[in-house]
Amino acid sequence: MEYVTDAHALLWHLYQSPRLGPAARQIFSEADSGQNRIRVPAVVIAEVLMVVQKGRLPGASLNHLLPQLRAMAESDNYSLSALLPATVIASHEYTRIPDIFDRLIVVEAVLSECPVITRDPIIRESGLVTTVWDDVSQVD
16 A cells, blocks of 8 residues: 655654554554555655754754665655645645645645555644544544
Protein backbone atom coordinates (compact mmCIF):
# COMPACT_ATOMS: atom_id res chain seq x y z
CA MET A 1 0.00 0.00 0.00
CA GLU A 2 1.09 3.59 -0.54
CA TYR A 3 1.01 6.41 2.02
CA VAL A 4 1.94 10.10 2.24
CA THR A 5 3.90 11.22 5.30
CA ASP A 6 3.91 14.49 7.13
CA ALA A 7 7.12 16.00 8.52
CA HIS A 8 6.85 15.03 12.18
CA ALA A 9 6.01 11.43 11.34
CA LEU A 10 9.06 11.20 9.07
CA LEU A 11 11.36 12.86 11.62
CA TRP A 12 10.16 10.65 14.45
CA HIS A 13 10.67 7.59 12.28
CA LEU A 14 14.18 8.60 11.21
CA TYR A 15 15.20 9.36 14.80
CA GLN A 16 13.29 6.43 16.36
CA SER A 17 11.23 8.65 18.61
CA PRO A 18 8.73 7.04 20.98
CA ARG A 19 6.34 9.82 19.95
CA LEU A 20 5.62 7.99 16.67
CA GLY A 21 2.22 6.29 16.88
CA PRO A 22 2.18 2.48 16.79
CA ALA A 23 0.29 2.18 13.50
CA ALA A 24 2.56 4.79 11.93
CA ARG A 25 5.63 2.95 13.24
CA GLN A 26 4.37 -0.28 11.67
CA ILE A 27 3.81 1.38 8.28
CA PHE A 28 7.32 2.85 8.26
CA SER A 29 8.76 -0.50 9.33
CA GLU A 30 6.89 -2.22 6.51
CA ALA A 31 8.15 0.41 4.05
CA ASP A 32 11.71 -0.15 5.24
CA SER A 33 11.27 -3.87 4.53
CA GLY A 34 9.66 -3.30 1.11
CA GLN A 35 6.05 -4.06 2.01
CA ASN A 36 4.72 -0.47 1.72
CA ARG A 37 5.66 2.65 -0.18
CA ILE A 38 5.74 6.11 1.37
CA ARG A 39 5.52 9.33 -0.61
CA VAL A 40 7.53 12.18 0.89
CA PRO A 41 6.27 15.53 -0.43
CA ALA A 42 8.83 18.23 -1.20
CA VAL A 43 7.31 20.45 1.51
CA VAL A 44 7.92 17.66 4.04
CA ILE A 45 11.59 17.51 3.05
CA ALA A 46 11.82 21.31 3.44
CA GLU A 47 10.15 21.22 6.85
CA VAL A 48 12.31 18.33 8.08
CA LEU A 49 15.47 20.18 7.05
CA MET A 50 14.28 23.36 8.78
CA VAL A 51 13.43 21.53 12.04
CA VAL A 52 16.84 19.87 12.15
CA GLN A 53 18.76 23.03 11.17
CA LYS A 54 17.02 25.04 13.89
CA GLY A 55 17.83 22.39 16.50
CA ARG A 56 14.18 21.68 17.32
CA LEU A 57 14.69 17.93 17.60
CA PRO A 58 17.22 16.95 20.28
CA GLY A 59 19.95 14.71 18.93
CA ALA A 60 19.08 15.40 15.29
CA SER A 61 21.78 16.61 12.91
CA LEU A 62 22.18 17.23 9.22
CA ASN A 63 25.07 14.74 9.25
CA HIS A 64 22.53 12.04 10.09
CA LEU A 65 19.55 13.40 8.14
CA LEU A 66 21.08 14.11 4.72
CA PRO A 67 22.39 10.57 4.09
CA GLN A 68 18.99 9.20 5.10
CA LEU A 69 17.19 11.50 2.67
CA ARG A 70 19.62 10.50 -0.08
CA ALA A 71 18.99 6.82 0.67
CA MET A 72 15.24 7.43 0.50
CA ALA A 73 15.66 9.12 -2.87
CA GLU A 74 17.39 6.00 -4.19
CA SER A 75 14.95 3.57 -2.57
CA ASP A 76 11.99 1.88 -4.22
CA ASN A 77 10.11 2.06 -0.91
CA TYR A 78 10.14 5.84 -0.61
CA SER A 79 9.22 8.37 -3.24
CA LEU A 80 10.45 11.94 -2.82
CA SER A 81 7.90 13.91 -4.77
CA ALA A 82 8.24 17.32 -6.37
CA LEU A 83 5.98 20.23 -5.57
CA LEU A 84 4.01 20.62 -8.77
CA PRO A 85 2.05 23.70 -9.85
CA ALA A 86 -1.10 21.55 -10.12
CA THR A 87 -0.78 20.66 -6.43
CA VAL A 88 -0.39 24.31 -5.44
CA ILE A 89 -3.33 25.37 -7.60
CA ALA A 90 -5.55 22.61 -6.20
CA SER A 91 -4.70 23.69 -2.65
CA HIS A 92 -7.05 26.67 -2.87
CA GLU A 93 -9.99 24.29 -2.35
CA TYR A 94 -8.73 22.92 0.99
CA THR A 95 -9.35 25.89 3.26
CA ARG A 96 -10.19 23.62 6.22
CA ILE A 97 -6.41 23.22 6.50
CA PRO A 98 -5.01 26.70 7.34
CA ASP A 99 -1.27 25.86 7.29
CA ILE A 100 0.03 25.89 3.71
CA PHE A 101 2.51 23.03 4.28
CA ASP A 102 -0.20 20.82 5.78
CA ARG A 103 -2.59 21.81 3.02
CA LEU A 104 -0.08 20.80 0.33
CA ILE A 105 0.47 17.45 2.06
CA VAL A 106 -3.29 16.84 2.11
CA VAL A 107 -3.65 17.82 -1.55
CA GLU A 108 -0.87 15.40 -2.51
CA ALA A 109 -2.63 12.66 -0.56
CA VAL A 110 -5.97 13.43 -2.21
CA LEU A 111 -4.47 13.53 -5.71
CA SER A 112 -2.58 10.28 -5.17
CA GLU A 113 -5.48 8.67 -3.27
CA CYS A 114 -3.23 7.76 -0.32
CA PRO A 115 -3.74 7.94 3.45
CA VAL A 116 -1.61 10.42 5.39
CA ILE A 117 0.68 9.34 8.22
CA THR A 118 0.10 12.15 10.72
CA ARG A 119 -0.89 12.95 14.26
CA ASP A 120 -1.86 16.52 13.27
CA PRO A 121 -5.35 17.07 14.73
CA ILE A 122 -6.39 19.55 12.06
CA ILE A 123 -5.59 17.13 9.24
CA ARG A 124 -7.13 14.20 11.13
CA GLU A 125 -10.33 16.08 11.96
CA SER A 126 -10.71 17.67 8.53
CA GLY A 127 -12.32 14.56 7.06
CA LEU A 128 -10.50 15.24 3.79
CA VAL A 129 -8.20 12.21 3.89
CA THR A 130 -7.77 8.92 5.66
CA THR A 131 -5.10 9.27 8.34
CA VAL A 132 -2.91 6.81 10.19
CA TRP A 133 -1.28 7.28 13.57
CA ASP A 134 -2.29 5.15 16.56
CA ASP A 135 -4.71 3.26 14.40
CA VAL A 136 -6.29 3.72 10.99
CA SER A 137 -9.06 6.31 10.97
CA GLN A 138 -11.34 6.47 7.96
CA VAL A 139 -12.61 9.48 6.07
CA ASP A 140 -16.19 10.27 7.11
